[in-house]
Amino acid sequence: MGIRVEHLNKRFGSFVAVDDVTFEVASGELVALLGPSGGGKSTILRIIAGLEQADSGSVHLDGEAVDHVHARERRVGFVFQHYALFRHLTVQENVEFGLRVQGVAAPERRARADELLRIVGLHGFEGRLPSQLSGGQRQRVALARALAPRPRLLLLDEPFAAVDAKVREELRHWLRRLHDEVHVTSLFVTHDQAEAFALADRVLLIQGGRLEQAGTPAEVLDEPATEFVARFVGEVNTLDAVVRGGRAHAGALQVPVEGIAEGTPARLVIRGYDLKFWLSDAGVATVRRVLPLGDRVRVEAELDGAGPLFAQFPRRSSLLHGVEPGARIAVEVTHARAYAAHN
Amino acid sequence: MLELRTSEGDEAAEEEGSDRPAGIAATAEAPSPTPPPTSGEGRKRAPVIGAGAPTRVMVPAIVRPPRRRIRWNRIGGMAVTAAVLVYLGLVLVLPLAALVVEAVRAGAGEAVRALAAPEGMSALVNSLLLVGIALAVNGTLGIAGAIVLVRHRFPGRRLLDALVDLPLALSPVMAGLAVLLLFGRSGWLDPLLRPSGIRVAFAFPGMVICTLLVTLPFTIREVGHVLEELGTGDEEAAATLGATPWQTFWRVTLPNVRRGLTFGLTLTAARALGEFGAVLVVGGAISGRTQTATTFIYAAAEERNTAAAYGTAALLAAASMLLLLALQAVRRHTTEVRDGNPG
Numbered sequence: 001m002g003i004r005v006e007h008l009n010k011r012f013g014s015f016v017a018v019d020d021v022t023f024e025v026a027s028g029e030l031v032a033l034l035g036p037s038g039g040g041k042s043t044i045l046r047i048i049a050g051l052e053q054a055d056s057g058s059v060h061l062d063g064e065a066v067d068h069v070h071a072r073e074r075r076v077g078f079v080f081q082h083y084a085l086f087r088h089l090t091v092q093e094n095v096e097f098g099l100r101v102q103g104v105a106a107p108e109r110r111a112r113a114d115e116l117l118r119i120v121g122l123h124g125f126e127g128r129l130p131s132q133l134s135g136g137q138r139q140r141v142a143l144a145r146a147l148a149p150r151p152r153l154l155l156l157d158e159p160f161a162a163v164d165a166k167v168r169e170e171l172r173h174w175l176r177r178l179h180d181e182v183h184v185t186s187l188f189v190t191h192d193q194a195e196a197f198a199l200a201d202r203v204l205l206i207q208g209g210r211l212e213q214a215g216t217p218a219e220v221l222d223e224p225a226t227e228f229v230a231r232f233v234g235e236v237n238t239l240d241a242v243v244r245g246g247r248a249h250a251g252a253l254q255v256p257v258e259g260i261a262e263g264t265p266a267r268l269v270i271r272g273y274d275l276k277f278w279l280s281d282a283g284v285a286t287v288r289r290v291l292p293l294g295d296r297v298r299v300e301a302e303l304d305g306a307g308p309l310f311a312q313f314p315r316r317s318s319l320l321h322g323v324e325p326g327a328r329i330a331v332e333v334t335h336a337r338a339y340a341a342h343n
Numbered sequence: 344m345l346e347l348r349t350s351e352g353d354e355a356a357e358e359e360g361s362d363r364p365a366g367i368a369a370t371a372e373a374p375s376p377t378p379p380p381t382s383g384e385g386r387k388r389a390p391v392i393g394a395g396a397p398t399r400v401m402v403p404a405i406v407r408p409p410r411r412r413i414r415w416n417r418i419g420g421m422a423v424t425a426a427v428l429v430y431l432g433l434v435l436v437l438p439l440a441a442l443v444v445e446a447v448r449a450g451a452g453e454a455v456r457a458l459a460a461p462e463g464m465s466a467l468v469n470s471l472l473l474v475g476i477a478l479a480v481n482g483t484l485g486i487a488g489a490i491v492l493v494r495h496r497f498p499g500r501r502l503l504d505a506l507v508d509l510p511l512a513l514s515p516v517m518a519g520l521a522v523l524l525l526f527g528r529s530g531w532l533d534p535l536l537r538p539s540g541i542r543v544a545f546a547f548p549g550m551v552i553c554t555l556l557v558t559l560p561f562t563i564r565e566v567g568h569v570l571e572e573l574g575t576g577d578e579e580a581a582a583t584l585g586a587t588p589w590q591t592f593w594r595v596t597l598p599n600v601r602r603g604l605t606f607g608l609t610l611t612a613a614r615a616l617g618e619f620g621a622v623l624v625v626g627g628a629i630s631g632r633t634q635t636a637t638t639f640i641y642a643a644a645e646e647r648n649t650a651a652a653y654g655t656a657a658l659l660a661a662a663s664m665l666l667l668l669a670l671q672a673v674r675r676h677t678t679e680v681r682d683g684n685p686g
Binding site for chain 2: 050
C-alpha cells in the first residue's frame, strides 16, 4: 500500500498551508512528516485522509486517485492528537466501532477487538470508559480503533504530543515494534526531530507548506538540502562565508563547495560534533568558555574575523588538553555544508 | 514571601496588627499546596513544580487579621446570610406555601372536581399537548438548528444566530400579537387560510405556533453550546472509520449532545407549561376550547373559584418543581462526567 502525493496545494484564506508538495511513501514504510508547528504537516495528513479538500493536486493510494473518494471510503486509519475517543462508549465498543458501522457480525468484531487490545497491551480494559484511562492508554485505544477495520494506511497526527515525556518515550518504542509487527504503511506528523529520527524509516521535512527535503534520518542529518533543514535537525554553527576558487571562506576556515557562484556570499553550516579544536599557539580562534555537559564538553570559541563557534567533545577527549578560556586553538572541519545566502 | 518574620523591627506587622501582643512572633500554618494530580494525565492542569513542596509554611504575622475584625466579619456575614434567607422566604417560599395551604384549605376535593370538569380537563389536555408538541418539534429542530448554526458556514449565519435569542428577550404578549397579525382576521396569511377553512387564530394551531416560538431558543442554545465545546474531532474519527453521516449522527453526535439536549428539553417543557401571555393573546382562552392550565387558573381566579385556581396552580407548581429537580440531576451528572473526563 503506497501513497503518492502530487503537487498538493491548500490555502486557508490568504494563508498558504500547503505549497506544491510532492512525495511518495512506499508500501510498508514508516515515514515522518517533520517540521515546525504551523508548517502544514497536519493539513497534508488530513488531505490524505480525506478530512480536508486540497485546492489542487492529487493523492493516490495504491496507484488509485482518491481525490473524489470520501474519507469513509478511503480505508485510512487516523489517530488524532487528542485521541477523539467516543466518550460514551467503552474501550471495546470504541475499538469495534469501525467494524460495527461496516456491518461486521458481532463474533468477528469481538475477536478482532480482542486481538488488537492484546496487541496494544490493554487486554482487561475492555469495559472501561475513555475517562477512566490515562493519556497513554487512551492513545493506544485510539490506535487499536484505527487499526481494527484493517486500514490500507495508518496516519498519525502528533500522536504523542499530549502525553508526558516518559510515556512518550515508551509509546515511541512500542509504535516502532507495532509497525514492525503489523507492517501497515504509516505516516506520522511530529515537530520533534528526535521522535522522527527514532521512529521513521524516512523523514519528510516540511516548512512553510513546502517540502524541504525527503530522505533517511542519516541523509537528512548528514546532507541537509537547505539551511533550514540543517538548522532544524540539530544545533549548528552558522558562519557567513564568501566563495572564492571553489571554496567557501569563513575566517581561516575553507570548505569546498559546489553549485554556488564565485564571489557570492554563502552560509557555512557545521554541527558541533563535526569540528575539532586543539591547543595551538598559531591557532585561528580563541577559546571563550568551556562547559561540562555530563559526558560531553561544550567549547565555545571566537573564530578570528568570522564570529562565534562551538564544538562538543567527549569528556575525556585528548583534544581538550590545555583548552581553556583565553587559549589559542587550531580548528579542523570534518564535515560541513555551504548554502547560498538568501539575504 | 515564605520567610519567618518576627515582630521586632517589623513595622508592617506593627501597623497592621495593632491589637496583637507585641514581641510574639505569630506564625500560622498555611494550607498545604494542591497535591500533584494523581490520576489522568492532567493535561489541562497547571504543572506542579517541585514534587516535594513544603506542606508547612511559615507565613508573615501580618497575614493573620486582628481578632476584632474577625468578629465583625462574622457578624457581617451572618447578617448577609440572614437577609438573603429572609428575602428568599418572602419572595419565593411564602407565596408557594400560601398556594399549597390555600389549595388544601379550599378543599382538595373541590379542586379535583374543578379539574375533572370538561373545562378543566380541556385546559390540562391543551397544556400537555402543547408541551408534547414543543418537545417533539423544538427537540428535533433544536438539534438540527444547533448543528447548522455551529457547524455550517453560510451567509447570514450571524444574523440567524442572533435572531434565535430574540424570543428570550421578546415579551410573550408581543409574540402572541405577531402571530395574530399573520393569522388573525385580515392578517397577512388570512387570504390563504380562509378558503381552506383552517383556523389558526383563537384556535389550537395558533397556540402551538406561539408555544413553539417562545420555546425555540432552549434546545438550539443548549445543544449548540455542547457542539461548540466538543468540536468536530469525534465526527471526523467516525468518518475515517467508515461511518456514514447518518451513522455518525446516531452513534456519535447524538450521544455526545445528549446532556445538552436533556437540559434544553427540560427548559422547553417548563416554558411551554408555564406560558401565559402568548397563548392568551392568540388563543383567547375560550373556556373548554383554547384554555390552557395557566389561562384556566387566571379565569378561575377571576371568577372567584378559589379551589380550582389554587388547586391547578399547586399542580403546575409541583410539575415545575419536578422539572427543576430533573434539571438538577442532569446538571450534577454533567459535571461528574466532565470532571472525570479531561480529554
